[in-house]
Amino acid sequence: MIKGVLFDLDGTLLNRDESVKMFINNQYNRLIKQVGHIPKERYVTRFIELDNRGYVWKDRVYQQLVKELGINKITWDELLHDYLSEFKNNCVPFINLIKMLEELKNLNLHLGIITNGYGQFQLDNIKALGIQKYFDVILVSEWEEMKKPHPKIFYRALEKLELLPQQSIFIGDHPENDVKAAQSVGMNTIWKKDDQWKNVHATYTVNDLSEIPFIVKNMVKKK
The missing domain is CATH 1.20.1390 (PWI domain)
Structure with missing residues (x-):
């Protein structure tokens, strides 16, 4: 589940x-x-x-x-x-960002961010998007002293959320740093489609953030 x-x-x-x-x-x-x-x-x-x-x-x-x-x-x-x-x-959000996060929080899910980059810079961007309050954990590579696709940063986030890999979904746009890296630790994956990449083998693929809650709801129901 x-x-x-x-x-x-x-x-x-x-x-x-x-x-x-x-x-x-x-x-x-x-x-x-x-x-x-x-x-x-x-x-x-x-x-x-x-x-x-x-x-x-x-x-x-x-x-x-x-x-x-x-x-x-x-x-x-x-x-x-x-x-x-x-x-x-x-900072420009993708459309339906807040609506999507609200729907996921209404499902009583734990939410997290794992991002590469400089700590304060990335946190400032998260705050600028107005989404910090939705997340239980935010890991930035500079502060964690490791970055995606290293599996340890995924394990660290899961540990903080007290989740097993199979109880989680990772959503990202990069085939290696996001999709393959998350799959390597046993997480389900959703690829946020980016036209510069081809043949990305995620569990699911979405074009728009509004598609995510429907997919997740169906996965939540599965035992």
């Missing part, structure tokens, strides 16, 4: 692609005196390319951006500081 549901954050609950677009457009506007000599489209596009959907940390992104675009009125670490302090103000 399913007693708990755990989530990835970026690309699953947080629409990171849209959040990054909003942030970098706003950063350009906010720092127009320092970067305005560069066409906005070029600044925005190159940042998104270098960011590689979050898989390149921003110190490297900004160092390269400053070098390529000839930025000399602001340093790369000042741009990084702006990112760290302002990104939380640009």
